[in-house]
Amino acid sequence: MKNSYSQRFLTAILTAILLACSGRALASPDHTKVPGVVIAHSPKSSKIYLGSAGICVLTDGSYLAKHDEFGPGSTEKTRAITRVYRSTDKGKSWEQISRVEDLFWASIFPHRGAVYLMGTSASHRHGHAVIRRSTDGGRTWTEAKDGDSGRLFPDISYHTAPTPVIVHGGRIWRAMEDEKGGEKWGTMFRVFMLSAPEDADLLKASNWTASNALPHNKSWLGGRFGGWLEGNAVVTPEGSIVDILRVDYRDLPEKAAIVRISGDGRTATFDPEKDFIDFPGGCKKFVIRWDAPSRRYWTISNATLPPYAAGNIERIRNAQVLMSSTDLRTWTPHEVVLHHPDVGTHGFQYLDWLVEGDDLLIVSRTAYDDGVGGAMNQHNSNYLTFHRLKQFRNAVTSRVEVATQR
Numbered sequence: 001m002k003n004s005y006s007q008r009f010l011t012a013i014l015t016a017i018l019l020a021c022s023g024r025a026l027a028s029p030d031h032t033k034v035p036g037v038v039i040a041h042s043p044k045s046s047k048i049y050l051g052s053a054g055i056c057v058l059t060d061g062s063y064l065a066k067h068d069e070f071g072p073g074s075t076e077k078t079r080a081i082t083r084v085y086r087s088t089d090k091g092k093s094w095e096q097i098s099r100v101e102d103l104f105w106a107s108i109f110p111h112r113g114a115v116y117l118m119g120t121s122a123s124h125r126h127g128h129a130v131i132r133r134s135t136d137g138g139r140t141w142t143e144a145k146d147g148d149s150g151r152l153f154p155d156i157s158y159h160t161a162p163t164p165v166i167v168h169g170g171r172i173w174r175a176m177e178d179e180k181g182g183e184k185w186g187t188m189f190r191v192f193m194l195s196a197p198e199d200a201d202l203l204k205a206s207n208w209t210a211s212n213a214l215p216h217n218k219s220w221l222g223g224r225f226g227g228w229l230e231g232n233a234v235v236t237p238e239g240s241i242v243d244i245l246r247v248d249y250r251d252l253p254e255k256a257a258i259v260r261i262s263g264d265g266r267t268a269t270f271d272p273e274k275d276f277i278d279f280p281g282g283c284k285k286f287v288i289r290w291d292a293p294s295r296r297y298w299t300i301s302n303a304t305l306p307p308y309a310a311g312n313i314e315r316i317r318n319a320q321v322l323m324s325s326t327d328l329r330t331w332t333p334h335e336v337v338l339h340h341p342d343v344g345t346h347g348f349q350y351l352d353w354l355v356e357g358d359d360l361l362i363v364s365r366t367a368y369d370d371g372v373g374g375a376m377n378q379h380n381s382n383y384l385t386f387h388r389l390k391q392f393r394n395a396v397t398s399r400v401e402v403a404t405q406r
Contacts (some may be wrong), residue, residue, distance in 0.1 A: 030371025035338060035348075036364070036387040039065050039085050039094045043372045047073030049380040052082075053363040054108040054162035054352045056115065063087040064115065064138045065094065065363050066162075067384045068104050076123040080104035084117075084138045091361065091386045097139050103132060107352075109165045111172065116202065117141065118165060118174060120158050121151075125179060129158040129194075131202055147205035152194070159189060161230040161285050162352050168235050171195045171265065172202070175231030175243040181215040186227030186248045190215045193233065193243055195265035211261060211268040220272045221249050228257050232288045234297070237327060243268070244328065247282050250313045252304065253404045254282040258328065277329050280304070280321060280402045283313050285350050288328075294393045296324040300337055300351050300362065308343055309403035317347035317378050320364070321402060322395055333402045334395040338364065338387070347378035360389040 106119030120127030130144035144150030226248030256279035281301025367375035
């Protein structure tokens with residue numbers, strides 16, 4: 001009897017294990033709740049998360065979108081992976097067209113008949129500053145092996161995000177950071193601007209000019225300045241170049257920083273008394289672009305909505321708010337573009353976007369429910385999603401409340 005009971009008990013346990021394993025094997029993702037169009041998905045069980053959302057439009061009207069892979073299941077520090085996707089139906093569907101090794105944190109942009117990816121070769125402390133080129137619409141890419149093929153500096157430890165690459169005054173401009181200001185995230189970042197003649201071979205390092213690199217200063221913002229990063233190259237109303245950066249200041253109102261760049265691209269300057277500005281969502285990555293028809297600068301940022309003001313400002317990524325400015329210093333929140341009430345495992349972050357006619361084309365690093373456990377947390381996103389915001393300029397007459405104090 002005893003042996004029979006033990007056998008039945010063991011059989012029941014094994015059966016339960018097999019059923020559980022079978023259930024997991026049969027489980028499939030459910031994308032039906034996810035806002036927008038799903039471009040890519042990676043379940044949290046893979047420990048590979050999707051970052052660095054980027055988008056561009058080619059001359060044939062097709063869209064390219066990209067992300068990289070980060071997290072403990074990825075190869076971000078040894079052989080970083082970026083994936084590129086194409087849509088030929090205005091973002092309604094997407095297919096992967098390339099897998100690019102040794103590329104991280106890259107912007108994607110068209111220039112003079114080619115398309116480029118510009119970022120680093122790996123994540124923190126491991127990456128060269130690199131630029132890669134495709135002449136077949138993003139299907140194949142050059143390799144950044146040396147100073148003649150896209151490796152912009154011979155040393156490592158550079159940082160960036162998919163922020164704008166712009167042409168102005170006969171030069172192409174791109175903000176970056178290095179990681180040579182210390183050992184700690186945030187305070188390690190030194191900010192600088194890269195530029196090159198717009199008609200130059202962008203793969204040749206000798207064609208690029210780097211400004212001086214400005215380091216963190218712990219005394220700024222009353223001793224609460226945690227660093228600056230992920231800068232935007234922007235042309236001011238006066239026609240000069242600035243680098244507008246995310247600021248690690250974890251209080252309200254959130255801040256951004258405006259670093260001034262000389263016309264030849266060699267000198268970066270900053271006045272902490274004048275050049276920190278109030279910027280809803282400034283503690284998280286954002287993109288700023290000029291829109292000529294409205295004569296305004298626009299951004300979509302992780303502004304903190306009032307119900308969440310008591311939380312960790314840097315990790316409140318559950319809303320994206322459309323904002324505009326006429327002078328780059330005073331920003332008006334107009335409309336909540338994306339939102340989920342949960343801040344723990346839901347997030348829309350690292351948006352990249354472009355103007356197409358009257359609409360905004362948006363890609364998001366998204367953390368959301370997927371039917372197989374959801375995202376690990378709001379930061380470790382499991383989706384790359386596409387969104388179209390129609391008639392965005394109409395929002396200029398609207399106002400939305402964002403948190404300015406706890």
